[in-house]
Amino acid sequence: MFSHLKFFIILFAVFTMVTVERPAWAKPLDVLIQNEVDDTGNVNLLLTLKNSGSRSIYHIRPMFHFHHSMSMMSKIMRLDPGQSITLENDKHPPVRRVGRYPLTAMVEFWLHPNGGTKKSVLFTDSFFFKEPLISKVEGKLASVTDLDSSILNVFLKNRSESLKNIRMMLLLPPGLAAKNFSGVMGFTMRGGEAKNFQIRVFRRENIERDRFPVRLMIEYGEMLKHYSSEINGTVRFSPVWYSMKYMPHFTVLALMALILLSYYYRIYNKK
Template identity: 45%
Template sequence: MNAFFRNTALGFAVWVAAFAAPVAGLSAENRLDITTDPTVTGDGRVTITLHLRNTGSRPLHHVHPMFHFHHTMAHMPMIHELKPGQEVTLVNDQHPPVRRVGSYPVVAMVNYKTGMHSDATRTQLHTDSFHYEEPLKALITGDIRARHQENTDTSTLRIALRNDSPSFKNVRLMLLLPPELTASQFSGMMGFTIHGGQEKHFEVPVKKVAGRPGGEYPVHLLVEYGEMLKHYSSDITGSVYFGPDWGEEPFWPQMLVFLFLFLMLVTALVRRWRHRRRNAY
């Protein structure tokens, strides 16, 4: 009997892995293939080429790309519809010119809708970087963890930063959030000094805009600092979850899969029990 239960449990785990994994990935599916191609001239002028391709099976609507770089933001033209397999290329030459030798971050945030008249906006983040004259590796690292308050539209981002060098750094931070989220205590930029070998922790409350669907949202922290006329940058990526997404890509398929697997398990146990009972008589 123990062997039967072990085999049944193993079979159940295999079915869960086979069915639940692809279904669970529906709400996090990336519909867009995003690539960037930055170039820098000898006098520090920057041009960034953005490539967008719809990798899904349905059209995307109101595709709105934005660039975040060097503590500024630039809106790109709205693409009203991007058909399956269609690709567009946009060029941005409005990046502020760079003067200091070193590395600079580029983040492309693209918002879009999966339906023409849908109110739900999806967001994808693409991170990249470029260097002027020579690449420099930042020595500020960290991570972002989210703690969600159940039955609310509020979460707390727990941000940890570490200075892995022996000298202090004056860092500047920019928190990038999708349009569905707001952080009233961290709007714009934040700056502070972090000493060599020190680790700093702080929390940022984040709220979901009323009426927006649940699901997992990306968050991104840009970290920059200057030292000895050189520029360093790094980025820290995390996510925050606001419960199941009941929008256009519902959570119901996952529930149905698990219900189906549970009924299969119960049926197998009942049949086994009846077979043993008949043999006993």
């Protein structure tokens, strides 16, 4: 029993020594990289540094490593426990090819304001650049009113010289339905070719609204790439100059006109 007690005492002493002698700078600095890449390949980086230790650190020197170059950032004189700071860096060379690019940030700092042992933290991350795909098929939507429906004219133009296998999808809001059109259509357009479609659209009887936004999705594939574009338009169930929301105004104007006409005839008859 005495031997077991002695063993636990020695184990407790070793654990206490490890805990006491653990350096305060074991991990005093947290590093985070945020990236923003636009469609043209320009890279903007945000480097966030936070003192997660129990003592202040001094003379913090952050830097980025880009491929075979280095970008130094502003020196930070002091970070207290719990304090954080975010630095912006736009020195990364623009990227042009699709792929994943590595990011490396190295931060050097001191534990004492007047020097001492220099420490460093290395943080790695990456970002992915996707080539912007611009559709070569353009178009527009135009609506013409009918007696009890609206005719949606779809105009498409293939601006490239190559053949395109098009998938067209019409998105209608609730309350509208297209006649003889399931909502999806597939066809082929040669280079430079233009096409025109007419789609008859109906609205439910209990809907008084006369203007509805619609969207037309155009998709096609080429060389293992997927291209898509969206064409926005409006379906009308009344003339351009007229809208159901102006019905009360037209009613008031008509009544005023009738009153003025009756007043005019009364005066004219008296004469």
